[in-house]
Amino acid sequence: MACRLADSSFLFTGPHQRPIRSHRFPPHNSTGIYCLKWGSLLQRGNKHQQCLISLKRAKIVRAVAIPVAPSPAESADYRKQLSESYGFKQIGEPLPENITLKDIVDTLPKKVFEIDDVKAWKSVLISVTSYALGLFMISKAPWYLLPLAWAWTGTAVTGFFVIGHDCAHKSFSRNKLVEDIVGTLAFLPLIYPYEPWRFKHDRHHAKTNMLAEDTAWHPVWKEEFDSSPVLRKAIVYGYGPFRTWMSIGHWLMWHFDLKKFRPNEVKRVKISLACVFAFMAIGWPLIIYKTGIMGWIKFWLMPWLGYHFWMSTFTMVHHTAPHIPFKSSDEWNAAQAQLNGTVHCDYPNWIEILCHDINVHIPHHISPRIPSYNLRAAHQSLQENWGTYLNEASWNWRLMKTIMTICHVYDKEENYIAFDKLAPEVSQPITFLREVMPDYA
Structure with missing residues (x-):
């Protein structure tokens, strides 16, 4: 499961296109539940008290990561569309950064x-x-x-x-x-x-x-x-x-x-x-x-x-x-x-x-x-x-x-x-x- 923030402004008119720029977070294997203690944000000025937050003031927010649809640049349909436009049989999906x-x-x-x-x-x-x-x-x-x-x-x-x-x-x-x-x-x-x-x-x-x-x-x-x-x-x-x-x-x-x-x-x-x-x-x-x-x-x-x-x-x-x-x-x-x-x-x-x-x-x-x-x-x-x-x-x-x-x-x-x-x-x-x-x- 991956979370993605995408700057997806693009225009597709035949073979002319503006590539999608996406900033990807690595996949996370947990259930996607995160705890944010809003009280800690109020203690920014006091280093010694940042971790001493009263349980009464602490609020726990559960954020569940929801699968995000792949950006058009990584979509099979989009790549197929580009392939036909450019004269290719196949345009490959981006190779992950960690592959050598x-x-x-x-x-x-x-x-x-x-x-x-x-x-x-x-x-x-x-x-x-x-x-x-x-x-x-x-x-x-x-x-x-x-x-x-x-x-x-x-x-x-x-x-x-x-x-x-x-x-x-x-x-x-x-x-x-x-x-x-x-x-x-x-x-x-x-x-x-x-x-x-x-x-x-x-x-x-x-x-x-x-x-x-x-x-x-x-x-x-x-x-x-x-x-x-x-x-x-x-x-x-x-x-x-x-x-x-x-x-x-x-x-x-x-x-x-x-x-x-x-x-x-x-x-x-x-x-x-x-x-x-x-x-x-x-x-x-x-x-x-x-x-x-x-x-x-x-x-x-x-x-x-x-x-x-x-x-x-x-x-x-x-x-x-x-x-x-x-x-x-x-x-x-x-x-x-x-x-x-x-x-x-x-x-x-x-x-x-x-x-x-x-x-x-x-x-x-x-x-x-x-x-x-x-x-x-x-x-x-x-x-x-x-x-x-x-x-x-x-x-x-x-x-x-x-x-x-x-x-x-x-x-x-x-x-x-x-x-x-x-x-x-x-x-x-x-x-x-x-x-x-x-x-x-």
Whole structure:
């Protein structure tokens, strides 16, 4: 039985809502009978007489705790309503404060942490084969089928990223040198420096959805949004119609500046950068020599843009929704951020196969040491033990529309404020998205 005082002012109009703030008292196991001696309130000025209250003057008030209906934020019906509005299958109920990340990890089967070399190298074979098939399709496809070939090849090369991702988390092989070599090679076709990405990504896992410290994407700061008209316009386009390629900007800003890394990281960062620049210096001229500039666009640039579409989409779907808060470091809770703040999203089977189940993301945030081929078993365990707390979706237009038209500027009370609420005069791209994007889930 819980007693609750709730500040429940909210407005629900479709996908826009003001989250409920509730202050909860812990459950009480007694019968809920409390004695209040009003006479003691009159003795406030005399410390020595506070407990010497005459029984004749004492009045006993029996207060029986009556169950209070849960606030809308914790109501199953309300969460179902939000799920439908946002394009989710389920919005999880809030995880109790006393649950730790270790409590959740301890419920996972030990076998999901085991590295299987056969399965690991099978994933490499799948990616190499599907990427080669994609390049063959590009070489043979007529112009009107090229978009399909690029979509396949861009998705296939995303699998290379997932393999490097496992290597960075030390979940690909028991041999750490093999992991570093495979991770570096897997990232080369993407022009991604392996070590800089690994260092930044480790911080993302340690500080998931922490407002200033998370090295993945943040909500836009209002101060940043108001800083200059030119920057404001760029932000509106970047977090609006071009959001599915925003990872290109993140790639440029975060991975090539040595000043962003600790002194003990710089040496390894330089090695990764040298590998990337060598690939560009040798690979690009070779592609152009064999196929011309148009061949470079067809065989490398367009699949690379396809990869960034998935990189951006996976990242924003994993941690971005109107009900998922970013919190300051003093309010942040690891278990809540990793379990409640991460989204599982189902994609078409061919995407999940080529991308090695990177979309099964909640168990990956509970423990990054789980290999990609064990994520489904780990997720099944989480569903059995923590299912009511999980955020789950199937990739759909309404989900993407919610993220791209609502999740913009940080607000402590509402989590996000849409650009067109703050600055309608420069938010035509957002208005355009609202009008043209389908709304079916």
